[in-house]
Amino acid sequence: xELTDADLLARVLVxxxxxxxxxxxxxxxxxxxxxxxxxxxxxxxxxxxLAQETFIRAYKHIRSFRNEAKFSTWLYRIAYxxxxxxARKRKELVGIDEERLQAEADPHTTDPALRHxxxxxxxxxxxxxxxxxxxxxxxxxxxxxxxxxxDIPLGTVKTNVLRGREKLKKMLAxxxx
Amino acid sequence: xxxxxxxxxxxxxxxxxxxxDDAGFTARVMKQLPRRPFxxxxxxxxxxxxxxxxxxxxxxxxSGEGMFVHDAFARAATLxxxxxxxxxxxxxxxxxxxxxxxxxxxxRDSIG
Numbered sequence: 001x002e003l004t005d006a007d008l009l010a011r012v013l014v015x016x017x018x019x020x021x022x023x024x025x026x027x028x029x030x031x032x033x034x035x036x037x038x039x040x041x042x043x044x045x046x047x048x049x050l051a052q053e054t055f056i057r058a059y060k061h062i063r064s065f066r067n068e069a070k071f072s073t074w075l076y077r078i079a080y081x082x083x084x085x086x087a088r089k090r091k092e093l094v095g096i097d098e099e100r101l102q103a104e105a106d107p108h109t110t111d112p113a114l115r116h117x118x119x120x121x122x123x124x125x126x127x128x129x130x131x132x133x134x135x136x137x138x139x140x141x142x143x144x145x146x147x148x149x150x151d152i153p154l155g156t157v158k159t160n161v162l163r164g165r166e167k168l169k170k171m172l173a174x175x176x177x
Numbered sequence: 178x179x180x181x182x183x184x185x186x187x188x189x190x191x192x193x194x195x196x197x198d199d200a201g202f203t204a205r206v207m208k209q210l211p212r213r214p215f216x217x218x219x220x221x222x223x224x225x226x227x228x229x230x231x232x233x234x235x236x237x238x239x240s241g242e243g244m245f246v247h248d249a250f251a252r253a254a255t256l257x258x259x260x261x262x263x264x265x266x267x268x269x270x271x272x273x274x275x276x277x278x279x280x281x282x283x284x285r286d287s288i289g
Contacts, residue, residue, distance in 0.1 A: 016219070022207050029206075030197040037197075048202065055206045118189050137190040169182045 005071045012062055021062075025055050028072055031139055032079050038134040039083045041123040050086055054079040069148055076135065077149040121171040129164030136161050 003011075003020075005027070011020035032054055036047040058065075058078050065074050122130055128150075135146040136157070143161070147154045237243050253261065 018207065018210060021210070022203055025203045025206050026199060029199055029202050033197050033202070051202070052206050052209065056209055056211075059210050118186075133190070137187070165183075165186060168186055172182065172186065 006067075009062070009065065009071065012059075021059055024071070028075055029055075031072065032075055035076060035134055035139060036079055036083060038122060038138070039080075039127070039131060046086075050082050051079065053082050057082065069145065073141065073145045073149055076139070076141070077151075080131065080149055117172060118168070121168050124171070125164050125167055129160045129167065132157050132160035133164035133168070137165070 003023070005024065008020040008024050011017040012024070029051065033047055033051045036050045036054070037044060040046045040050070054075065058075055061078075065071065069077075122133065125133065131150060132146060135141045135149060136143060141149065143154055143157045146161075147157045150157065256264075
């Protein structure tokens, strides 16, 4: 019988069991790395570095996890904060490069592969919309959970998802049958 | 057209969440974890150990410096060899069963 996240967390908290934490990393590494790859626009090495930092930070602060949210949601929140701190260091904080991102957005990409087009389209969304779409539409978080991760009002998340999707649809309009 | 585009978008976004192979990622994270702090279980074990020592010392002095041990050995010395053997076998059996039970419980809870 496979242990639940809660069982593994209890082992980490009570026994200081690093193997249990390793199992949690193994279970959640894919969605966390996926989210960070979207946030840093496919810079795989940077995304993995940030993902490592995310899990190390989660381990150090594991006692602050209060079971108010799912463990995965808590991890996403840490990942997003790690990303923001890194972006601030790289002077790419939300909003600073939005004009450039908007200017780069090219809805008529010449790449024939739909998924490649989608990746391009996602990468060209403003960061706040890209993050909201990634969390809600790709990672399957509810709007409430995404609001918790991003620490923004629920209405803002809904607006960002809606706007992001509308922009994606415009960029991918050529693929509609 | 808008619906088909919505469906296309939903399908493609979900497909984009393809599983990312671990490829040593977990191992790299584990190597970088800080040394584990003094765990709660260690604290618990320490408290139990100290409490046991204190209890033994109190019991020793409260019982006239362990006269009950002296009395127990005196009583055991009056037993027949067969009775002693039976007591020893019973103790051994109880300890073995308890050990097996503990080992099996731990194996059942093991990860994976």
